[in-house]
Amino acid sequence: MPKVTIYTQAYNPGGYLKQCIESVLGQTYRDFEWILIDNASTDGTPALIDAYAEEDSRIIPIHMERNTHTSHMFYRFLREKGSGRYVTYLDSDDWWDPDYLEHLVPFAEENDLDFALTGAVQYLQREGTSSVLRQWDEPLLLTGDGFARNFPVIGPFAGALWASLRPMEKVLAMEGAPEDAEIWRQGMVWRSDTLMMLNYLDRCQRIGIDQYAPYHYRRYSGSLSRRYTDSYFKSNVYFCQKLEEYFRRHGVLDGTMEEYVKERYFFEMDWSLEVLRGTRMAADEKLRICAGMTSHPRTLAALSCRCREQETWRAKLQDIVDDALCSGEFSDTDALGALLRPLVPDCCEVLTVKGAALFARERDLLPLL
Template identity: 30%
Template sequence: MDNVMFSIIVPVYNAQKHLEQCVDSVLNQTYFNFELILVDDGSIDSSPSICDAYSNQDKRIKTIHQENKGQTSARKKGLEESIGKYILFLDSDDWIDQDTLKMSSSIIEKYTPDVLVFGWNEYRNGNYIEIDSCLKEGFYRRQDIEEKILASLLMNENGLFFPRALWAKVYKRELIIENLNKVPEIIRNGEDMCCVVNTILHADSLYICKNQMYMYRIENESLSKSGDEFAFKRCKVMANFLNETIIENETLKEQYNRLLVQQMYSAAVRMHNAIGFNKRFIEEYKELVSDSLCKEAINCAYFSKENRKLRMKQRILKFGMRLISSR
């Protein structure tokens, strides 16, 4: 296929339950100049055969099989094999409105933004919840991005932030290739954010569309409830990676501290769920909070008085830091 406008990349891992709905939402688009890349990331259910069946029935669909390396690796592989001028990421248990590509094409034709952000609905327990990102619809030039977007790119004092997910966005090919490939694959919580932050910092233009075109499925299982015995190590890698990203931008330093408080607390929950509160937990937490970046975030992050939830998380992290230092 030549002159493909959109490449839609779907990382697939044990997604047999919802994969067909995801793929069908792409095939049912009212705009037809696209390719769909399914990256089977070592699935052990029927997902690989479902992907192959779709590839055999539609020449616009390409299936790639790889050993399990994680979502970031799968996205990078899909991006490497893609040929579209613009890139979309779609998670295998989500789906998109049938007019997503048509709407995106119209906006691109008029404004040619580096990044297009559209709205989304959460689909939770059979109900749709419309999400408002609180961003004003319209076209943003670089100066507008610096004045209106960067103020809450990571997290403002009230806990608000720019949409962090890679999905529900359309990216110029060259821009997303440059920034996705920078993200360390060891990061498993916050990997989307690491890429999105870099991408927005390097974008010359942005378009915000309020139409809810992406359907984000939320089921009982979630990262915040799951365990990860390497959560502290991954958090430290993420902290250092983001610091390198924003180190020359004073606007983002205070935001970075707030974000790191949130990420460290989340890492502690996942670590505890994986191994419990034991000697290893204490030792690795001590190593995490001994890092100068993490220590500064815990001690210096400022949240508004209304932001009680994050203020409480900060207090818990401080208490934990004092507790382990006394051992």
């Protein structure tokens, strides 16, 4: 039986999939199998997967009849097709350095880890540039409580399914866990992997981070993480709630951690606004979404935290307001008022579409609004 089971779902990754496949087949560590799923793609993905599977028997090709995103699918194919001692996850538009497995597998084995984590490099497709997304200076070994205590610094290492290695037995033990089921029951597609990893992390006793950054995360406008849906905000609220509960269970939820959760909340919200602003959604609809965010009880409670993350979030909100006022489509003054009221409670309560048009014509006046 192979030592490692690799798991990948591919849905219309286009030309990126070839680089992903080549990076796996070019690994210096050869003892693996690869569950490679065509998740009902409509591009050339099915044929490409089959072509490579014919050349390399370690690839286990699976073709879905319809596009599906659930944890049940993940656990099902690991249970039915996987035989490795360890599991690692690779997105179909990302790729590995040739020594990804060569570093990570011995690190997990030699330290008897429940969770082996590694660094990552972010590649901006449009700019054609790469930068380190996360990397630790030297190998770090922690208990479950130790990871919770240091979460503000090292938490991002467990923020996604990729760039990690976990024992198959412990992963499959999560199948049917009520915490994971709740993620999908509430339709939280956005951040689902982050929430799943937090649930898994809560059950770990031995966690390690190595000093490498062999995972390459591709960021581009067409990726799933760049398409705004209603689950963005809902998932952000839910994640911060679960983060508080995680800290409480590990006995580290003090004033400092409470402030960190607020900072993390605005960080997640900032990312949501960045994606929202880039959509072609009508100006009024964007304002209504932003109004719902700013009037939410968790947002109101977090406003007491004066941090850089909140400042960045406020700047993104102002950009969306500016865009709306200058779009020529703005008409929902109620949404604008609901957005501004908790942020600038002393502002004027009377605003008309005609008056807003004046601010739109004179952009220097927008900060006054």
